[in-house]
Structure formats: C-alpha cells, structure tokens
Amino acid sequence: MNNHVMPAAERKVRVDLGDRSYDILIGPGLIAAAGNEIASRLKGRKVAVITDENVGPRYLEPLMASLKQRDIEAVSLVLPAGEKTKSFEHLIPACEAILGARIERNDAVIALGGGVIGDLTGFAAGIVRRGSRFIQIPTSLLAQVDSSVGGKTGINSPHGKNLIGVFHQPDLVLADTDVLDTLSEREFRAGYAEVAKYGLIDKPDFFAWLEKNWQAVFSGGAARIEAIAVSCQAKADVVAADERENGLRALLNLGHTFGHALEAATEYDSARLVHGEGVAIGMVLAHQFSTRMNLASADDATRVEAHLRAVGLPTRMDEIPGSLPPAEKLMDAIAQDKKVKGGKLTFILTRGIGQSFVADDVPASEVLNFLREKHPQ
Amino acid sequence: MNNHVMPAAERKVRVDLGDRSYDILIGPGLIAAAGNEIASRLKGRKVAVITDENVGPRYLEPLMASLKQRDIEAVSLVLPAGEKTKSFEHLIPACEAILGARIERNDAVIALGGGVIGDLTGFAAGIVRRGSRFIQIPTSLLAQVDSSVGGKTGINSPHGKNLIGVFHQPDLVLADTDVLDTLSEREFRAGYAEVAKYGLIDKPDFFAWLEKNWQAVFSGGAARIEAIAVSCQAKADVVAADERENGLRALLNLGHTFGHALEAATEYDSARLVHGEGVAIGMVLAHQFSTRMNLASADDATRVEAHLRAVGLPTRMDEIPGSLPPAEKLMDAIAQDKKVKGGKLTFILTRGIGQSFVADDVPASEVLNFLREKHPQ
The missing domain is CATH 1.20.1090.10 (Dehydroquinate synthase-like - alpha domain)
Structure with a gap:
C-alpha cells in the first residue's frame, strides 16, 4: 500500500540520460518517505545503507524505519566523517558490506550523507558486481545541488583529490530539505x-x-x-x-x-x-x-x-x-x-x-x- | 618513422562497440612491434606497463625497448604472479603507479600478462581518472582468446571471484602468438x-x-x-x-x-x-x-x-x-x-x-x- 501523500511543495527534476535517466525528488520529509519512494521504484527488496558518524546518529534510524515499513531489508555501515574517508581504506569495507548484504541486480546501495559519503558510496556501488543500483540521500546543501547530481563518484589518492573513481549515475536522488535546517x-x-x-x-x-x-x-x-x-x-x-x-x-x-x-x-x-x-x-x-x-x-x-x-x-x-x-x-x-x-x-x-x-x-x-x-x- | 612491416600471417579483428570500438591484432612478433602499433594509434606519449613476476623477466625488456624506439615514455610495475594478485592489496599500488607516471587522457595503461594481470590492470585503468586508455598484451592462450576481449575487468573479494570491477574496454589488444611457444x-x-x-x-x-x-x-x-x-x-x-x-x-x-x-x-x-x-x-x-x-x-x-x-x-x-x-x-x-x-x-x-x-x-x-x-x- 502506497500511503505517501505528495506534499504540495515537493519538486521533481528528471535527469535525462537515456536508459540511465533518473529522478531527483526535492522537498520536506523525504527521509521519512524514503521507503515508499524506493518501494515504488525498486524491483529488489534489499538495500545497503552507507552513512557517516555525523549523519548516522540523526537520520539512520528514521530511514531504516521507513524502509522497514515497506518490507525493504536493510543493512547499514557507519564510516568516519570527513574527507579522509574518501580513500581505499574505507572503500574496501564499503564494498565488502554491500557484498555481505548480498545486494544483487535489482537491489540497491544507498548513500546517506554529504558529498564525501555520496562520492565514496557511489564509487562502491559502481564497482560491486560491475555496477549496482544506487540511491543518493544527500544531507548537505552542497550535495543536494552539486555532488549528488551527475554521476561522478570517487576517492582521493596521495596524488590528488578525486583521481580514482567511475561515472556511475544514481537511480534516484532524494533531497530532503528538512535536513538542511540542522546544518550550520x-x-x-x-x-x-x-x-x-x-x-x-x-x-x-x-x-x-x-x-x-x-x-x-x-x-x-x-x-x-x-x-x-x-x-x-x-x-x-x-x-x-x-x-x-x-x-x-x-x-x-x-x-x-x-x-x-x-x-x-x-x-x-x-x-x-x-x-x-x-x-x-x-x-x-x-x-x-x-x-x-x-x-x-x-x-x-x-x-x-x-x-x-x-x-x-x-x-x-x-x-x-x-x-x-x-x-x-x-x-x-x-x-x-x-x-x-x-x-x-x-x-x-x-x-x-x-x-x-x-x-x-x-x-x-x-x-x-x-x-x-x-x-x- | 613507421618501419613495421605487416607479417603475412598477421590477422586483425575489429570489436564493434561504437565509440568504444577497437582492434585486436593477432600474429608473431607483436611485442617487438608494440612501439609502432601503439605510436600509430596513441595521441599521448606516455604509458604505464603492469606485468607480473612470471611474464616480466621474459617480455618486459623487449616491450620497453620497442616503446623507447618510438619515443614512448614508459614506467613499469611488476606484481606477484597468481590469482591472489586480483585483490585490493595489489590494485592500490597499480593505481598509484599509473597516477605516479602522470598518465593522462591521451596516454595509456598497458597490461602485459595473462588473465590475472589483464583483469587487474584493466580495472585500475578503468578507475584512474574515471577511465584511462588501456592496451592489452595477453601472454597466455586463455587471455588471448577470452579475457582480453570484452572489457570485463575486476578483482576478487572474500565473498567470491570477480565480484568487484568495471566494464572497461581496451583501446587495442596485441596478441603476440610467439609468446605461446613458451607456455607449458x-x-x-x-x-x-x-x-x-x-x-x-x-x-x-x-x-x-x-x-x-x-x-x-x-x-x-x-x-x-x-x-x-x-x-x-x-x-x-x-x-x-x-x-x-x-x-x-x-x-x-x-x-x-x-x-x-x-x-x-x-x-x-x-x-x-x-x-x-x-x-x-x-x-x-x-x-x-x-x-x-x-x-x-x-x-x-x-x-x-x-x-x-x-x-x-x-x-x-x-x-x-x-x-x-x-x-x-x-x-x-x-x-x-x-x-x-x-x-x-x-x-x-x-x-x-x-x-x-x-x-x-x-x-x-x-x-x-x-x-x-x-x-x-
């Protein structure tokens, strides 16, 4: 049963990329509505959520509850916050967590966080099984208007920032504007x-x-x-x-x-x-x-x-x-x-x-x- | 000066993938002719060669000499031989070696070896700068007829073989049939x-x-x-x-x-x-x-x-x-x-x-x- 009532203010932007096209939903309450939005789009019934120590304590629980309401099985991984997380050191456990959750073709990987989590998680989703479905839930204004749109993913190298990664488009972006109230x-x-x-x-x-x-x-x-x-x-x-x-x-x-x-x-x-x-x-x-x-x-x-x-x-x-x-x-x-x-x-x-x-x-x-x-x- | 005389027996197979199409050259003496074949196709002037401890001692020197003859600047990395090399442990130094060689858009990464080296190197090439040019020089029959064609790249995970990787097509495959004489x-x-x-x-x-x-x-x-x-x-x-x-x-x-x-x-x-x-x-x-x-x-x-x-x-x-x-x-x-x-x-x-x-x-x-x-x- 889909009991999601579209809030008056919600906006939808379509990213037009042929068979890699996807929607960006923008509005209040989208973390609480994530289960509905994902259930109506995803064939699979399993997700792996990757977040960080800043965002996790605030939004992981409501997200998991929303997924559970729609019978979406979810595992989560909480990584340290900050730019240093965009490294092989944290990419490896992210990949293993996705594989450990047995995420397959019709399931999805979810990034819950700012640009760092989005870039790292998108990269992991892009390389597990040579490309897994990927959902962005950006929690900073920068991520909502920039890094979560466009499919650039990656990590840093000692040789420079963002030098290792793939183009991997998300299947859905949920930009919950309520979360911006808690930004500094x-x-x-x-x-x-x-x-x-x-x-x-x-x-x-x-x-x-x-x-x-x-x-x-x-x-x-x-x-x-x-x-x-x-x-x-x-x-x-x-x-x-x-x-x-x-x-x-x-x-x-x-x-x-x-x-x-x-x-x-x-x-x-x-x-x-x-x-x-x-x-x-x-x-x-x-x-x-x-x-x-x-x-x-x-x-x-x-x-x-x-x-x-x-x-x-x-x-x-x-x-x-x-x-x-x-x-x-x-x-x-x-x-x-x-x-x-x-x-x-x-x-x-x-x-x-x-x-x-x-x-x-x-x-x-x-x-x-x-x-x-x-x-x- | 291109002084490469096409041997009578050499064959060319075209892999038709739109703007990702490429040639597979099959014949004797292609490692010695690699400099010519690459120079006539590559805009850049730099390559990073990745090989292993079995293949390197035999073919790295003639390959480097052939590249040098055509003024292609080359660095090389020799990894341990064997399936265990298809892991993050060896992917990381492969990526850093490519970046350290300052391989850019018009340059290329070369895999010199069997399926393990081809899969690992192709993956590294696929993620450095979100996709770098890639040349396969397969040295086993299996790699020549199977793994070097088709763009599947990747490494193994504790969860299973080939579970982490990307599709990344090579720009050229040089299948030197002479090297097969030294196979068991x-x-x-x-x-x-x-x-x-x-x-x-x-x-x-x-x-x-x-x-x-x-x-x-x-x-x-x-x-x-x-x-x-x-x-x-x-x-x-x-x-x-x-x-x-x-x-x-x-x-x-x-x-x-x-x-x-x-x-x-x-x-x-x-x-x-x-x-x-x-x-x-x-x-x-x-x-x-x-x-x-x-x-x-x-x-x-x-x-x-x-x-x-x-x-x-x-x-x-x-x-x-x-x-x-x-x-x-x-x-x-x-x-x-x-x-x-x-x-x-x-x-x-x-x-x-x-x-x-x-x-x-x-x-x-x-x-x-x-x-x-x-x-x-």
Whole structure:
C-alpha cells in the first residue's frame, strides 16, 4: 500500500540520460518517505545503507524505519566523517558490506550523507558486481545541488583529490530539505555558493531572483525548495548534454580553478576554508579577471561580489584566516590543476552575469599578474 | 618513422562497440612491434606497463625497448604472479603507479600478462581518472582468446571471484602468438578449451576444423593464428551484441557452470584443476546433460568428449586428482553461482554441436540426479 501523500511543495527534476535517466525528488520529509519512494521504484527488496558518524546518529534510524515499513531489508555501515574517508581504506569495507548484504541486480546501495559519503558510496556501488543500483540521500546543501547530481563518484589518492573513481549515475536522488535546517550557517552558505554559480553560468534571471530572495532561501520553505530545484535542473541539463565532461560540463567549474588553488594553499584545512568558500572567492576572481581581460563590465563583477558578501560568504583572498603563499605558488597550483599548453590555460571566464564560457587560450602570465595584484606580498 | 612491416600471417579483428570500438591484432612478433602499433594509434606519449613476476623477466625488456624506439615514455610495475594478485592489496599500488607516471587522457595503461594481470590492470585503468586508455598484451592462450576481449575487468573479494570491477574496454589488444611457444603444454591445452568452446556455442564448422587441425594449432604457425582469430571474432561478435551481459553474452558461459563448481570444489588449487580444464569437463557434462534432457544426440556428446580427450584435456570428474565432495556439495556450489528460482536454474544447454542456447528453466533436481550419476560416492 502506497500511503505517501505528495506534499504540495515537493519538486521533481528528471535527469535525462537515456536508459540511465533518473529522478531527483526535492522537498520536506523525504527521509521519512524514503521507503515508499524506493518501494515504488525498486524491483529488489534489499538495500545497503552507507552513512557517516555525523549523519548516522540523526537520520539512520528514521530511514531504516521507513524502509522497514515497506518490507525493504536493510543493512547499514557507519564510516568516519570527513574527507579522509574518501580513500581505499574505507572503500574496501564499503564494498565488502554491500557484498555481505548480498545486494544483487535489482537491489540497491544507498548513500546517506554529504558529498564525501555520496562520492565514496557511489564509487562502491559502481564497482560491486560491475555496477549496482544506487540511491543518493544527500544531507548537505552542497550535495543536494552539486555532488549528488551527475554521476561522478570517487576517492582521493596521495596524488590528488578525486583521481580514482567511475561515472556511475544514481537511480534516484532524494533531497530532503528538512535536513538542511540542522546544518550550520557556515555549511549552508558554502553550499549556497554553488547555487549562485548556476545563476552566474547561464541563468541571469535566477541570479537576480537570488539577489532578492536569498534570505527566504536561507530560512527554508518554498523559496529554498525552488532554489534547489533550479540548481538541480541546471546541473541536470549540463550533465545530459555532456555526461563524461568532454566539453560543456567544464562550465560547472566556474570559480573552481581559483577555488581549488586556494583550497590547496590552505591545505584543505576546513577551519580556514571550505570548498564553497573557495568557490565564492573564485567566482569573484573569475569575474574580476574577465573584467581585466575586457570581456565583462566592472559592474557585473561588483554585483557578484556584493551578493556573495551579503549572504556572508568570503569574496577576497585576504579574508582567509592565516597567511597565503605568494601569487607564484598559487599559480603553480592552478597550472597543476589545469595543465599549461604553450603558456596558455583553459579557464571558465564570463562576458557578464549568466554569460560564462570556456576559454582555452588564457595567457598564464596574465593570470599571474592578476593574482599578484589581488594578493600583493 | 613507421618501419613495421605487416607479417603475412598477421590477422586483425575489429570489436564493434561504437565509440568504444577497437582492434585486436593477432600474429608473431607483436611485442617487438608494440612501439609502432601503439605510436600509430596513441595521441599521448606516455604509458604505464603492469606485468607480473612470471611474464616480466621474459617480455618486459623487449616491450620497453620497442616503446623507447618510438619515443614512448614508459614506467613499469611488476606484481606477484597468481590469482591472489586480483585483490585490493595489489590494485592500490597499480593505481598509484599509473597516477605516479602522470598518465593522462591521451596516454595509456598497458597490461602485459595473462588473465590475472589483464583483469587487474584493466580495472585500475578503468578507475584512474574515471577511465584511462588501456592496451592489452595477453601472454597466455586463455587471455588471448577470452579475457582480453570484452572489457570485463575486476578483482576478487572474500565473498567470491570477480565480484568487484568495471566494464572497461581496451583501446587495442596485441596478441603476440610467439609468446605461446613458451607456455607449458598444460597451460596451452587449458586455453584451447575456450577455443573449442566457440565452436561448440555456434560454429559447428569451426569445431570440425579443430577436430582435423588441432595438432597444427598446438604446433604454432598459421593454424594457430587462424584459431585465435576465429575465437576473438566469435567473442567480439557476442560482446558487440550484448556488451553488459544482459542476455546473449551468457552463452560464453557454456561449460562454466559445472566448471566453476569443480574449481570451487578443488579450492582453486591449480595443481589439481585449472580453469580451462574445469571448462573442458564442464562442456562435456553440459553436452551429456543436454542428451539426458533429450535435447541433443548422444553422438554429439561423445564427439565433444573424444576431441577434448584427443588434445589431452580431462573430460571426466574422476580424472581430477584427489577426492571431490559429493554431488550435493557440487550442487550447492552451482546454486550459489547461479541462483535457484523456484527450483529452476539458468544453464547453457545445447541441441547439438554449435547449437547452444540459454535455458532458464532447468530443474535443479535433474542436475543433482545427473551429478549423482556421473559422480557416485
């Protein structure tokens, strides 16, 4: 018996990938409704749930209860929280737990957590029996609008982040917006940087809407659901057009080249800088650099900075606590990330708000001069 | 400068998989010609070669020399030989070696070895940077006609063989037929079981040709190349029709259900039974069982047994050294492998030589009775 009443506010985004298409449901109460949503879609009757020590104590019990109500047999594995979990050390027990639960073709693996749990669990699901069904229940704003959509999974290597993994699309994403109420302000803001990013890539109206409605988005309710749905749809559109990142998908990296360099410069110390904060500063820098290259107006860069500052995100390198390495070192990190060919870099630049594009001939020397200016020693 | 002269006997099989299509080259001297073949196909200029302690001492040096001649930068990793290498323990250093060599999008990972090295290396190539280019240089007959074609990669888990892996097609397969001269007679015969299998699946003329020409195939030269090329083409056709094993590809398991049960019953002890020997006995059993089910004539089963015995392969369970567990235990292993639904099993049966088919309603009780008859206690 399906006794799930669709809440008025619930939204559905379809990710269109042929026989790998799937739904993202966005709304309140979706963890409690997970049993119904999964039972109506899954042929099998078994799942393995992987979560972490932060999320598990709060949401594992209601999820397991919801699954049990619909007679879905579930086992769970609780891993340590944090980026270090994205490693072979934790991938191995994740795979063995899935196999131990005898998850087969019609059963599923569930990731309950933020980006780390989603990436690791998706990778495990992607390699057990050469690909098992996979359900994402993202519990951070960042995971709901970014990492849970698009099928990129993986772990880190001593050689760098996300270097080992597979493309493995989920079969269903349940974005329960209630869980966002328990995020810290800082964590919510960091996720918000990616929401704003979708406006800056190619949705100027959405960016303008965010400028007016960001407080409502932060408070929860319909505006928050709307912002998440627009973000998921934006990412879904890009992923549908370029599943394996051969071209267009690179636009999703707006702000990320500078952002990654800053994350590396702060040694991924979340006390100093989290991913979304690096992206916020990076997006402002990308707009300022585009202005410097005479591509975009200075007003647009100012507007981007003003909005991100209004929501409480950092927008300048000197807002990062502690000292940063000199511009030359930041440039090295960018060159490692991006690969310089004949002194030229590929970069996401913009002609204005909502007019981002992939530039593959950006002179490395110009980027270095710009960084020296923004970050004088 | 491309100074590779195509030997008269060299054969090429194309595996048709859309944008994942690739060539299998079959012939003498292909390790020495690897540099030319790879240079003419690869945009990049770097490779990581993974091999094992049996194959490395013999073929790594000529391969590296051939690569160097064409200015392809190569690093190598030598892993222990044997089935135990198909584990996370060895996958991790394989991935790190590939990353350490800075193999990027246009570069490639090379597997130089038998099925174990091919499966492990293909898996590593499949997950480094979410999929790197991959070249197979199979050095056993089994690997040349079976495991190097089709894109199945993976490692073993304590829960079972090949349970963790990905589908990752190679970009090129170089089957150097000279290397087969150094295989032991027993190893060559074991690979030959899979060659005969392609005849038994759906190529009765090929099986008849093998009955006449098997001695020439064992001696080397044109007949051997022909047999390998026909086998690769046969597998390529099945894989092209069913890349991810949703149906037809199951035919490749002819003889494997009984074979796997016997491998498990002998605890994968290669002194008692190697995979190809299990498949040989399994194919004879599959034909005899098909006769018992009134599907095929007894003459066909007799003909299959006679040919495999002629080449020196075991064809009966009582030829396996040491004692086997009772029929009931063998049946348990089959049921674990195949999953019984309502007392019925999926099995590859046959209506005669070259007329195999997937039967999904074989009564488990009939299989058990048959095993009791063939293996009385």
